[in-house]
Amino acid sequence: MISGAEIVIRCLQEEKVDYVFGYPGGSVLHIYDALFKQEEVKHILVRHEQAAVHAADAYSRSSQKVGVALVTSGPGVTNTVTGIATAYMDSIPMVVLCGQVPTAYIGQDAFQECDTVGITRPCVKHNFLVKDVKDLAATIKKAFHIASTGRPGPVVVDIPKDITAQVCDFDYPKSVQMRSYNPVVKGHLGQIKKAVQMLQEAKRPIIYTGGGVILSDAAERLTQLARKLNFPVTNTLMGLGGYPATDKQFVGMLGMHGTFEANNAMHYADVILAIGARFDDRVIGNPEHFGEEKRRVIHIDIDPSSISKRVKVDVPIVGNVNDVLDEILKLIDGGFTADPEVADWWKQIDEWRGRNSLAYRQSEHIMPQYVVEKLYEVTGGDAFVTSDVGQHQMFAAQYYKFDKPRRWINSGGLGTMGVGLPYGMGVLLANPGSQVACVTGEGSIQMCIQELSTCKQYELPIKIINLNNGMLGMVRQWQEMFYSKRYSQSYVTSLPDFVKLAESYGHVGMRIEKPEDVEPALRKAFTEYKDRLVFMDFIIDPGANVFPMVAAGKGLTEMILAEDI
Amino acid sequence: MRHIISILIENEAGALSRVAGLFSARGYNIESLTVAPTEDPSLSRMTILTWGSDEVLEQITKQLNKLVDVVKVVDLSEAAHVERELMLIKVRATGKDREEMKRMADIFRGRIIDVTESTYVIELTGASSKLDSFIAALDAGLILETVRTGVCGIGRGDRILKV
Ligand SMILES: Cc1ncc(C[n+]2csc(CCOP(=O)(O)OP(=O)(O)O)c2C)c(N)n1
Ligand SMILES: [Mg+2]
Numbered sequence: 155m156i157s158g159a160e161i162v163i164r165c166l167q168e169e170k171v172d173y174v175f176g177y178p179g180g181s182v183l184h185i186y187d188a189l190f191k192q193e194e195v196k197h198i199l200v201r202h203e204q205a206a207v208h209a210a211d212a213y214s215r216s217s218q219k220v221g222v223a224l225v226t227s228g229p230g231v232t233n234t235v236t237g238i239a240t241a242y243m244d245s246i247p248m249v250v251l252c253g254q255v256p257t258a259y260i261g262q263d264a265f266q267e268c269d270t271v272g273i274t275r276p277c278v279k280h281n282f283l284v285k286d287v288k289d290l291a292a293t294i295k296k297a298f299h300i301a302s303t304g305r306p307g308p309v310v311v312d313i314p315k316d317i318t319a320q321v322c323d324f325d326y327p328k329s330v331q332m333r334s335y336n337p338v339v340k341g342h343l344g345q346i347k348k349a350v351q352m353l354q355e356a357k358r359p360i361i362y363t364g365g366g367v368i369l370s371d372a373a374e375r376l377t378q379l380a381r382k383l384n385f386p387v388t389n390t391l392m393g394l395g396g397y398p399a400t401d402k403q404f405v406g407m408l409g410m411h412g413t414f415e416a417n418n419a420m421h422y423a424d425v426i427l428a429i430g431a432r433f434d435d436r437v438i439g440n441p442e443h444f445g446e447e448k449r450r451v452i453h454i455d456i457d458p459s460s461i462s463k464r465v466k467v468d469v470p471i472v473g474n475v476n477d478v479l480d481e482i483l484k485l486i487d488g489g490f491t492a493d494p495e496v497a498d499w500w501k502q503i504d505e506w507r508g509r510n511s512l513a514y515r516q517s518e519h520i521m522p523q524y525v526v527e528k529l530y531e532v533t534g535g536d537a538f539v540t541s542d543v544g545q546h547q548m549f550a551a552q553y554y555k556f557d558k559p560r561r562w563i564n565s566g567g568l569g570t571m572g573v574g575l576p577y578g579m580g581v582l583l584a585n586p587g588s589q590v591a592c593v594t595g596e597g598s599i600q601m602c603i604q605e606l607s608t609c610k611q612y613e614l615p616i617k618i619i620n621l622n623n624g625m626l627g628m629v630r631q632w633q634e635m636f637y638s639k640r641y642s643q644s645y646v647t648s649l650p651d652f653v654k655l656a657e658s659y660g661h662v663g664m665r666i667e668k669p670e671d672v673e674p675a676l677r678k679a680f681t682e683y684k685d686r687l688v689f690m691d692f693i694i695d696p697g698a699n700v701f702p703m704v705a706a707g708k709g710l711t712e713m714i715l716a717e718d719i
Numbered sequence: 720m721r722h723i724i725s726i727l728i729e730n731e732a733g734a735l736s737r738v739a740g741l742f743s744a745r746g747y748n749i750e751s752l753t754v755a756p757t758e759d760p761s762l763s764r765m766t767i768l769t770w771g772s773d774e775v776l777e778q779i780t781k782q783l784n785k786l787v788d789v790v791k792v793v794d795l796s797e798a799a800h801v802e803r804e805l806m807l808i809k810v811r812a813t814g815k816d817r818e819e820m821k822r823m824a825d826i827f828r829g830r831i832i833d834v835t836e837s838t839y840v841i842e843l844t845g846a847s848s849k850l851d852s853f854i855a856a857l858d859a860g861l862i863l864e865t866v867r868t869g870v871c872g873i874g875r876g877d878r879i880l881k882v
Contacts, residue, residue, distance in 0.1 A: 271733055276744050280787040283732070300787055333882055334729055334790040459781035462774070 158287045158318040159184035162251065165294040166195045168326045171222050173198055173213060173583050174251075175206040179226025180266060181253025184318040198583065198612060201604035203230050205576035207237025208602070211246050211308075212573075212580030215563050216538055218371060220302050221248040221580065227255055227315075228266030232273065236570060238308050239277035243567025244392060245369060247306035249297045250274075256316040257285060270312040279307030287320040292327055299330040304337025305457040306369060337456065341473030341481060349427070349452045349469045350485045356425035357495040358502075359385040362408065365392030365566065366430015366455060372476035373397065373559040376429065379479055382486055385496070386503055388416040390431050392566040395556035400535070405503060406512075409437040410704045411548045414511035415503055417702070417710045421447060422502075428453040430475045433465040434567075441465070443709030454478045511702050511715055512552055519695035520669050522546060522621045525676075526553035529591055529619060532676040537561070537589040540577035542598030543569045545627035546619075548700040550593040572601025578616035579608060589617070589680060596622040596649055596691075606659040609687045617679050618689045620652060623696040631699045635714075656689035667693045721750075722776055723795040723802060723872045725880055726765040729788040730756055737786050738765060747771065747779050751804075751869025762790065762882065766871045768847075793880050795872045802872035805842070806850045807832075808857075809864040812839040816861055827853045838863060 156164070162185050166174065175198045178186045189197055200206040203225045210221030221241075225234055231252045241248050255264040271281050280300050282293050290313070297309040353359065361383070367376050373396045380387045380403055387397045388408040397404055406413030408420050420426070420438075426449060431437070438444045441464060452469040453461045461470045471478055514523045526549050529537070539554050541547040541564040556562045563581055565573045574594040582590050592599075599620055609616060629644040653663030662683050666675045672692065679688040701716040728734045735754055742749050750768040757764045769779065776794060783792045795802070812820045813836075824831055824841045827849070833840035843853055847870055854865065874880065 272736070275733075275737060275740055305785075332787075335787050457785070459778060459785055463778060 155321040156324050157184065157188070157321050158290050158313070159188040161287070161290050161322075161324050162294065162313065162318065163188045163192060163195060164324055165291055165326060166222065167192075169220070169298050171195055171220075174222045174224050175200055175209040175213070175580070176224030177203050177206055177226065177230060179230050179253060181227040181255060181315045182224060182318075184315065185224065185251070185253070185313075197224075198579070198608065200576070200608050202602065203233035204237050204572070205579070205602050205605045205608070207234045207248070207250060208240065208573045208576035209580035209583070210248055210250075211237060211241040212540065212563050212577035213584045214246050214248055214580075215577075216560050216581040217584040219584070220298055221246070222251070223248070224251045225253065226266065227253045227270070228268045231268055231270045235273060235277065238274055238310065240565050240568045240570040240573060241308040242277045242279065244365060244565065245306050246308065247301040248308040249294070249301050250308060250310045252310060252312045254283070254312045254314040257314045258316070260314065270310065274310045277308075278310050281310035281312065283312040284314070284317050287317050287322045290317060291324060295327045296330055296332070300335065304335075338472050339474045339477055341454065341471040341478035343481065345469055345471045346478065346481050346485065349471060350482060350490070352425055352450055352452055352469060353383065353427065354491060355493060356385075357493050358422060358424040358499045359383070359427065359496065360419050360423040360425075361385050361387045361427045361429065362390075362420060362431055363387065363393045363396050363429040364390040364431025366475045367393055367396035368559045370430065370456070370475040371559070372430070372479055375476055375479035375483065379483055379486070382483070382490065383492060385427070385492075386419050386500070388412070388420060390437055390566070391551055391564070393431060394551060394562040395559040398557040399555035400557055405507070407551055408710075410439070411552065411700050411702065412704075414509045414702055414713060414715065415506035417704065417713060418506045419503055421710045424449050426451045429479070430455060432460045432463065438465065439704045439710040439712070440707055443712070509715070511713075514698070514701075514716055517695045517698075520666065520672055520692055522549045522623070522692075522694045522698050523553050524669065525619060525621060525672055525692050525694070526550055526593065528673045528676055529593070530554045532673065532680055533589050533591065537591050538563060538581045538585060540564065540574045540581060540590065540592045542574040542594045543571045543628070544595045544598055545623070545631060545698070545700050546593050546595045546598070546621040549621065571598040574598060575602050575605045575609075575616065575618070579605060579612075579614050582614045582616060591617045591619055593619045593621065595627060596620055596624065596652070597626045597646055603655075606656065606661060606687070610660045613685070614687060615683075615685050616687050618687070620689065620691045621694050622649075622652070622691050623694050623698065624649065625696055627698075628700070634699070636705065652689055652691040656687070661687040661689055663689045663691070665691045665693065720770065720772065720776070721796065722769050722771065723800070723870060724767045724769060724779065724783070725793050725795050725872065726767070726783060726789060727757070727791040727880060727882065728763050728765055728786075729790065730761050730763045731788055734763060734788050735765070737788060738767070738783065741782055741786065742767075745778070745782060747775065751867070753869045753871050759882075766869070768870045790882055791880055793874075795874060798878060799875040800872050800878070801875060802846060802870050803844055804847045804850055804870050805844050805868045806853070807840055807842055807866045808854070808862065809838055809840050810857065811837060811861045811863060813837050816858075820861070823853070823856060827856075829853070
């Protein structure tokens with residue numbers, strides 16, 4: 155017989171968890187004690203629980219494993235909510251273990267009590283409150299199973315302190331049977347055949363893919379399929395790296411800040427093959443405007459509720475993206491002839507490409523786009539890039555050409571400022587020795603800046619690319635364009651000296667103010683300071699805006715281009 | 720369109736809040752909701768009366784199915800079914816109204832299940848519209864209190880919702 159606390163640790167060992175991101179407190183002291191007595195599961199002590207969850211989330215995003223966080227009851231849990239909601243919106247498999255007050259105190263407004271199951275319910279795939287130590291192992295097993303199967307997502311397990319002290323036999327279930335939870339994997343063959351038929355008939359096809367391709371590790375299959383079809387491919391913000399961005403069939407990211415060619419191709423396509431994407435508002439713009447063109451839609455997704463949610467779908471295929479693509483490839487290998495008119499479509503696309511919508515104005519100041527371009531060059535296009543939320547995030551997405559999946563790590567769905575640095579931590583722990591850049595802004599980085607301390611403790615050599623415009627740039631951009639330049643609260647005064655700040659945490663700090671210094675600084679950071687965290691404070695042109703832009707409520711083709719300004 | 724959704728759900732603590740939370744978070748209507756364990760005490764049966772277009776209903780069913788505790792979901796109103804609701808209504812029953820109330824209860828096949836010098840409690844079962852008509856048929860000033868269970872329903876014949 156072993157204690158509940160030991161059971162928790164044994165379960166993590168059984169799940170081959172190598173890192174847990176967490177922060178201790180009263181209700182998890184037994185668990186921390188059990189953690190202390192073993193070596194397999196390593197613990198990363200963050201400086202704020204939000205960062206623990208973000209780091210676990212990125213650990214998962216950049217590997218194929220389930221991220222794990224461990225926090226104490228009450229404030230420990232409430233601090234995780236942003237992180238959980240962020241993971242939930244992007245369907246990231248994660249298990250969050252939370253301490254809870256002892257069973258007998260629940261409901262008594264005990265010290266550090268909160269209704270964890272209630273607070274997290276709307277932003278988890280599922281959650282559990284363990285009420286009997288005999289259920290503990292099976293519940294944790296279920297949590298990992300639910301988090302990582304079907305449409306993945308975060309699962310919270312709330313564990314009262316007394317449960318971690320009680321003892322029982324440890325028996326970790328080999329598998330999970332749940333009558334209420336059996337996600338579909340294989341796509342319907344009849345539907346798949348219909349889809350292939352529709353692809354043959356397409357004159358203006360587009361392959362539109364999202365985070366589902368990354369999550370189901372289907373990038374390779376997608377690339378094979380797209381090459382066979384010779385159709386244009388566009389990725390959502392979450393789908394970047396699902397198809398090599400340097401390939402000629404890639405038309406760029408689509409949506410609010412998508413390329414001219416991607417947005418036009420999406421809008422005017424007669425057949426859309428949507429794969430693991432969900433036609434969200436940042437992608438298709440105004441749905442009425444999008445609906446004006448007649449087209450047919452094939453939609454492959456593991457989650458039936460994503461299909462026909464915002465756009466009516468003609469051929470729904472529910473299943474694991476990778477498995478479905480496999481089936482499609484098999485059918486296509488049996489013979490596939492694309493419509494000859496697709497050649498004209500390519501001509502049209504090349505014409506749109508000719509607009510060169512990512513060209514940007516030059517300036518005596520450092521342009522943020524230029525920094526990302528140089529970052530791409532210096533890292534050989536092979537870095538993991540985490541980002542925050544704002545203009546810098548869009549610049550990173552637009553100008554760093556991701557050829558591989560799981561390299562672009564950002565909060566697409568919730569748009570959470572502050573994720574960049576903790577994301578970098580999770581990525582580095584999952585991929586030791588890799589180049590990890592965090593492209594951030596002076597606003598976002600300050601939302602989890604305390605993690606510089608964690609990075610020092612565990613020697614995590616993240617390269618922070620702070621695109622410092624002294625503004626909440628994305629907010630300022632909207633105010634400039636839609637609020638007659640009334641810059642309400644978008645100016646960040648009293649910024650710290652980031653160089654000194656980095657140094658005070660024991661890191662390397664650099665301030666880069668001239669365009670010609672950009673590349674040397676980056677090179678230095680990635681070579682000389684390879685093993686150090688380097689905080690690069692790039693003082694950029696404060697007026698730089700992100701283009702193309704589809705304003706909220708506008709149609710996908712109603713883009714504002716840099717040349718219009 | 721009016722729809723009756725029947726749900727079989729694990730009889731776990733918090734199951735009801737998952738369903739109710741889903742409806743409020745996604746802005747779906749709940750006209751009425753009833754829930755109780757089935758003959759298998761590990762399962763609860765929930766009946767939700769809701770309104771929405773076909774697209775909304777499709778989403779409601781898909782989203783309910785996505786809840787990990789939900790075993791089965793069916794839109795009863797898609798095919799032949801029967802539905803009932805129970806109402807307890809307390810009315811003033813004095814003077815000439817006392818006789819009138821008794822007569823009305825009889826007409827609607829209600830039963831008087833509690834009697835005091837000045838009040839009756841009438842029990843009435845039927846389709847919701849029948850309960851509505853009963854209320855409409857009474858002098859509003861005489862109604863002291865109404866309690867309705869919300870609709871519950873079941874498929875006809877071989878239409879069975881079971882694991
Ligand atoms: C937690 C959070 N709060 C507020 C916002 C709204 N928001 C989106 S972008 C942005 C500005 C970000 O500023 P900065 O990090 O400096 O990036 P920049 O746009 O200047 O590159 C804000 C406030 C958000 N996305 N997340
Ligand atoms: Mg900024």
